Amino acid sequence: MPLALLALAIGAFGIGTTEFVVMGLLPEVAGDFGVSIPTAGLLVTGYALGVMSGAPLMTVLGTKVSRKRMLMLLMGLFIAGNLLSALAPAFSVMLIGRVVASLAHGAFFGIGSVVAADLVAPERKAGAIAMMFTGLTVANVIGVPLGTLVGQIAGWRVTFALVAALGVVGLAGIARLVPDMPKPEGVRLRHELAAFKNAQVLLAMAMTVLGFGGVFAAVTYIAPMATRVTGFSDGSVTWLLVLFGLGMVGGNLVGGRYADRALMPMLYVSLGALAVVLALFTLTAHNKAAAAVTIVLIGALGFATVPPLQKRVLDQAHGAPTLASAVNIGAFNLGNALSAWLGGLVISAGLGYTAPNWVGAALAAGALVLAVLSSALERRRSPAGVVVAGGTPAGQRITVRR
Numbered sequence: 001m002p003l004a005l006l007a008l009a010i011g012a013f014g015i016g017t018t019e020f021v022v023m024g025l026l027p028e029v030a031g032d033f034g035v036s037i038p039t040a041g042l043l044v045t046g047y048a049l050g051v052m053s054g055a056p057l058m059t060v061l062g063t064k065v066s067r068k069r070m071l072m073l074l075m076g077l078f079i080a081g082n083l084l085s086a087l088a089p090a091f092s093v094m095l096i097g098r099v100v101a102s103l104a105h106g107a108f109f110g111i112g113s114v115v116a117a118d119l120v121a122p123e124r125k126a127g128a129i130a131m132m133f134t135g136l137t138v139a140n141v142i143g144v145p146l147g148t149l150v151g152q153i154a155g156w157r158v159t160f161a162l163v164a165a166l167g168v169v170g171l172a173g174i175a176r177l178v179p180d181m182p183k184p185e186g187v188r189l190r191h192e193l194a195a196f197k198n199a200q201v202l203l204a205m206a207m208t209v210l211g212f213g214g215v216f217a218a219v220t221y222i223a224p225m226a227t228r229v230t231g232f233s234d235g236s237v238t239w240l241l242v243l244f245g246l247g248m249v250g251g252n253l254v255g256g257r258y259a260d261r262a263l264m265p266m267l268y269v270s271l272g273a274l275a276v277v278l279a280l281f282t283l284t285a286h287n288k289a290a291a292a293v294t295i296v297l298i299g300a301l302g303f304a305t306v307p308p309l310q311k312r313v314l315d316q317a318h319g320a321p322t323l324a325s326a327v328n329i330g331a332f333n334l335g336n337a338l339s340a341w342l343g344g345l346v347i348s349a350g351l352g353y354t355a356p357n358w359v360g361a362a363l364a365a366g367a368l369v370l371a372v373l374s375s376a377l378e379r380r381r382s383p384a385g386v387v388v389a390g391g392t393p394a395g396q397r398i399t400v401r402r
Contacts, residue, residue, distance in 0.1 A: 007178055053330075055326040062111070215335075229352075
């Protein structure tokens with residue numbers, strides 16, 4: 001494994017920690033600033049919106065800069081945003097700090113995916129992407145619970161200061177370990193934008209929105225479901241999220257390994273199984289042991305789709321994948337926002353706290369339908385008797401006559 005992947009994973013760990021840790025510290029933040037919990041929740045919403053808008057914006061601004069330098073600039077932005085949050089004298093300033101930090105998120109993972117894939121042989125690209133995303137998944141197992149604990153004991157400002165320090169470590173690692181890989185010659189913004197004319201790129205992004213939306217339709221409302229339906233104590237919710245994080249780690253690594261061998265079959269299996277497990281969660285939510293196992297499976301199956309979906313976008317975008325890769329990261333967050341809204345609608349309609357699981361199952365099933373459609377279109381457009389193989393450097397294709 002190239003050490004540069006470790007540097008990217010450290011950066012991803014810091015970004016994953018700052019994205020989710022605020023959820024566990026909302027009461028402390030709200031109390032310090034004298035605002036309500038729903039108002040403090042804008043720190044989560046603002047971050048998600050910043051990721052969606054920042055992914056294409058920062059990638060476009062970085063089209064004239066080498067990928068290594070852009071990754072370093074993004075980590076600098078991440079550090080500045082978290083320091084601003086840690087030192088914020090007012091809630092509005094902290095919200096600005098959250099948005100500043102979020103602007104680095106989408107572009108970092110988007111550009112980082114391209115760099116990670118370029119560091120290894122073509123047949124190991126998805127595995128390299130998964131290795132970088134391991135930092136994000138491990139953040140949910142270690143970074144978020146530990147950051148929440150530190151924030152509750154020493155104050156939430158200390159947590160954000162420590163996250164900024166993580167950013168410094170990631171920045172140093174990128175500067176030292178990531179090779180200087182300039183943009184391929186001849187690739188300009190118009191080439192990057194041209195990727196969005198490709199139906200396969202758009203289908204892959206739609207799969208990302210629906211598939212990941214399926215996961216977070218259930219997980220967004222895990223606390224009220226676990227305490228009011230399953231019967232867990234409030235203190236047990238943290239450990240349930242740790243189980244979800246462990247599932248994420250395992251699923252991400254398995255997805256990366258098998259996506260390099262059979263990308264579309266991996267998507268069929270993970271999305272189909274995810275839809276079934278989410279539907280079953282409406283039943284298993286009534287039993288503590290079954291609910292805990294289901295939560296692990298949701299994390300594993302959900303994140304098993306991440307490396308293949310990201311690699312699918314890289315492959316289909318061909319020689320200009322950077323912007324498409326970054327926008328696909330924004331699509332993950334769009335899925336989060338969409339599913340949280342839909343889940344809230346069914347709960348407000350009086351259908352109960354398990355109803356979002358049905359929403360998640362429907363979204364995952366929709367992603368599976370799109371995956372089948374994508375494969376069918378690809379087969380139809382391939383010349384008869386020709387096998388199209390992707391994954392070569394610079395997104396080139398090799399045709400092999402039967």
